[in-house]
Amino acid sequence: MSTLYVTATEQRRKKRAYIVIAALSSLIIISFMISMNTGYIRLSPLDVLKTLFGGGTEKQELILFDFRLPRIVISVLIGAGFAVSGAIIQGLSRNPLADPGLLGINAGASLAVVLFISFYPATERGSIFLMPFLALLGAALTALLIFAFSYKRSHGLMPTRMILVGIAFAAGISATIQILQIRLDPNQFQFIAVWMAGNIWGTNWKFVLALLPWLLFILPFVFYKAKVLDALNLGDQLAAGLGAQVNKERAWLLAAAVGLAGSCVAVGGGIGFVGLIAPHVARRLVGPQHQALLPASALTGGLLVLVADTLGRWIIQPDGIPTGIVVAVIGAPYFLYLLSRSK
Template identity: 65%
Template sequence: MQRTTTVPSYESARRRRGLTILSAIAVLILIAFIISVNTGYIRLTPLELLNTMLGKGTDKQELILFDFRLPRIVISLLIGAGLAVSGAVMQGVFRNDLADPGILGINAGAGLMVMLMVSFYPTTNAAPVYFLPVIAFAGAGLTAALIYSLAYKRHEGIKPIRLLLTGVAVAAGISAAMIVLTLRLDPEKYQFVATWLAGSIWGTSWKFVLSLLPWIVILVPYVIYKARVMNVLNLGEQTAVGLGANVNKEQFKLLAAAVGLAAASVAVSGGIGFVGLVGPHLARRLVGPKHQLMLPASALLGALLVITADTLGRWILQPSEIPTGIVVAVIGAPYFLYLLARTKS
């Protein structure tokens, strides 16, 4: 009798602890949001910010807040959540702690298609902007299929190091192709490509928010809905099949969702890497490996990481700015090397 009551109470306590941590991360995001809104060449006091939010600000204050800062902040939060959840799914499906859409080349494949589209259509046109996530998804999907086919061995499956090296090689090849394609671009479009490669959030208007929002709103809840399936997949293929899971079908659905999240995020954010690596790992340390809590924690931590990096990038060298991708890389690259050193196979 003692044993039957201890296990539920332990699970309940762990769930309460996880919800408390999620609430704390949400509070940190709110604080980062307030700081980010007031970061820039022109500062807004808390009272001015409140008045502007209530529609009582000056035309200049409304322009700064609603046209320049809020769209960028919202995009930072969305792409942070999208990239982190994408990385969490890839780590879970491949059972590889080093899996990340940037490291595996998924972001590069999406970026190549975005660059091709931008080279033919100006990003100021409405139709191409809303079509950017779709074309990025096509590029990311083809890249994912190529990496999977090259890394898979019939009798061995997919080993973590083989998958990692294959992804790095494919990403290097795609990056080389992008550099070659830049030779045909005019100076303005070349500047865009250089900005994208540096990981600067270039889509900073509400139409870019609207182009990204449906992908995040649909795919992130879908992945969280599949949390139990991911828990089963983590037990290993044979165990998952024994428990009645259609492994291949579920893996395909989850990978398609992960690729979609990464592609849509990259389409408006540029080449920001390591978010899908750092976010899930921190989430796993804070709330444990069960995906019911780990996936929401990954989304919140990814959003917190990107909005913090973007705010720091805009604050350090005012009035100039450091691309968000560089700030994230300063945090993520050492963490990646640390994980790589700990990997045994």
């Protein structure tokens, strides 16, 4: 009888997950269409459809294909990357308040990119594809230092200590970035200031091509490791008892989280809270099992950043508000809500 009950419960959970994922996908498609109509130069839905099928004017094709579509695609990719990275870190640390931004991983990636931009213009040929590698290097070094300071041989990984160490590293790196900004010329300073605020500055297909391979390679690997994340979330001893090679699996999954966060920072700048909010919303919708949680987090993060970017372009025209600021307006109250409920 109990076996039948468990099976029925599992089937209901899977059905709910399919419904949620389908609903999130539909919302992304709807937001995608709305975003194509939003901007300083307005394109009606009919104009968008005509342009998509080759019936638009040369100006409409330029606006849609060269400016809006790349930015919309990048928004979804960045949101998915940050969200899955946050879900991984929350699972590994068993801390619901952990995310790449809070732990300082995003700050480490930002420092590497700022150092690069300080000496090499980011708009030159080849730099677009080099920046994700540099961001990954900065994020990886920061993550290694954070986990080294958070790990005790007698207690293992200490989640609370990891949060405190991450906040300290993030503060120190942010101060270093501000010092570096002093030596920049006005154009570089303005670019980095806007980029650090979370402005999606890549508005052509080169940036899509620079980011897409990272997500196409890392996301399937993370989805494949969903059951391993479930085991690690139970604790090291139980995970080892279930046959997981705890240290090896944790290292691979941490590398995946760092790779996702670093590559997204390189293109999207300092967009915070996505890795915190999206996994929490997804967990409320589909439950804690990572086979459903990871894709739901990716879709939730993509939807969040896409909506934030669309609102940022619509509120103040023609300049707009950086996407990171809009996400922060949404994310900061939610973070305080989570903090008030945490034990």
